Amino acid sequence: MSGTGIEMHGLDIRPVEGSRPEDQEFEINMGPQHPSTHGVMRFLVRLKGETVESVTPYCGYIHRGIEKMCESLTYPQIVHLTDRMDYLSAHINNEAVCLAVEKALGIEVSDRVKYIRTILDELTRIASHQLWWSAFGMDLGALTTFFYGMRDREKILDIFEETTGGRLIQSYNIPGGLMRDIHPNFQKRTKEFIRYFRPKLKEYHDLLTGNVIFRNRTVGIGVMSKEEAIAFGATGPTGRGSGWSCDVRKRLPYSAYDRVSFNEVLMAEGDSYARYMVRMKEMEESMNIIEQLIENIPEGNYAEKMKAIIKLPEGEYFQHVETARGELVVHIISDGNKNPYRVKFRSPNFSNLSVIDKISRGMKIADLIAISGSLDLVIPDLDR
Amino acid sequence: METLISDINGKIIQNWPEIRLDQGQYPTLHVQARYLLPVMQVLKDDPDFYMDYLVLITGVDYKSSLGCTYLLNSSVGNHLLVVKVTDIDRNDPVVDSVTHLWPTANFHEREIYDLLGIRFEGHPDLRRIFLDDNWVGHPLRKDYNDEVNVIERKL
DSSP states (O other): OOSSOEEETTEEEEEOTTOOGGGTEEEEEEOSEEGGGTEEOEEEEEEETTEEEEEEEEOOTTOOOHHHHHTTSOHHHHHHHHTTTSGGGHHHHHHHHHHHHHHHHTOOOOHHHHHHHHHHHHHHHHHHHHHHHHHHHHHTTOTHHHHHHHHHHHHHHHHHHHHHSOSSOOOOEETTEESSOOOTTHHHHHHHHHHHHHHHHHHHIIIIITOHHHHHHHTTSSOOOHHHHHHHTOOHHHHHTTTOOOOHHHHSOOTTGGGSOOOOOOOSSOSHHHHHHHHHHHHHHHHHHHHHHHTTOOOOOSBOOOOSSOOOOSEEEEEEEEOSSSEEEEEEEEOSSSSOSEEEEEOHHHHHHTTHHHHHTTSBHHHHHHHHHHHTOOHHHHHO | OHHHHHHHIIIIITTOTTOEEEESSSEEEEOOGGGHHHHHHHHHHOTTTOOOEEEEEEEEEOSSSEEEEEEEEOTTTOOEEEEEEEEEOSSSOEEEOOTTTOTTHHHHHHHHHHHHOOEEETOTTOOOSSSOTTOOSOTTSTTOOOSSSOOOOOO
16 A cells, blocks of 8 residues: 555545545545446545545436426426436326326315325335335345345336336326226236235345344444434435334325325334334335225226316415335426426435435445445435 | 414514415415524424424525525424525525524525525535536526526427
């Protein structure tokens, strides 16, 4: 090792300016192309030896100006843009805009629409958590989880494809209802999936949850208190892992969530393992919700008749939904035209990311991977 | 809801008579930029409000001025309240930062600084968050025009 820095695999790691080499203070860039950031995102990590002193996130690599684009689009068009934010919660994002528009126009959709939306929301949540579980295991060096998770997620994507026509992004919701009615096989295949997935979820636990290496990598790593979660606005499973009861499905129920009984999964520990367990248990809860609804989808219209050009009355509208990652709020300011005056998406990842510096200080560099994995970041969602 | 309205009348409108309360989807407080910080302090700390969760900040270009809309929530009472500031000077847009009250405001204010150019006084690290440091202009302003990176779509 020379006094100036370490040359390794073409990677130039230099000591922090002004520090002595024996202090081993380094600044390294994790990303923008790094497998564990799950997207194009850069963390500037300041290290002392292997210990993290601070993490500065640099985002915007996939900023597409969605909020600006919305200002020149009509409301049905905006629905399709929201797919491209959190692509793993695409259906739920679509629903947020549709619910906001319906609320503004005073349109009550049929119970059939509410039930179908809720079932698809929960299928989306399971699919998202499956992908997260796959990738989280992989981040920590357990490659097998990726194959298991992707295998089972495929079943949900097939259900989506059959009914909505889309696998990853659906755009099935439209203001006033759904694009078309469900496929005749939908109920049968969804029930089949739940029968199939319940034992598989146990397999997930056998494979990863009890693993000693996995536990050593996650228990007590990246502890976030309840107060910190609230102050940083870290919602979703991230906040519930710290014991903050922040589930929008309970707080401000929408669609059919007020007609089903389910538990809001809460853990008090606030470490990476708690966040992991919340998501694992949420998959079970999601299956319970689907089971309550799938048998008795009422008859009714799958879409209400809407005007050809949708204009919202002048005013401001908020709609909260619970995506797989936390609270998404759509804030529409309308001046009465067919285009919104301003649309703001409060994306859950954007707030969840801001806590990473706080909870990774004093941890090891390898723990940073576990922490960012346990926050379940989707970069296009926070960059918008 | 009624207790929230009476608390607002008693603890905020009483002290700052220029502030107006109106009822949209959620109770909405129209606050002048110069009173923002003391009002937010009351909303955060007073046990009757205890608005400890800042859901979002929306920066808006009202053409004659700029504005910020804050959506607050209480983790205890689960009541929602909107605080609207609409009188930020367009040519010298400055408003007080609330980062020391809610750390989550750090990123949200940086986003608004980036896209609308509002400077938040007292913000610990006010830099652009999405766009390049050398970017000229603020895209979410209504008079923003960028020939090179066209993001406006003509219908």
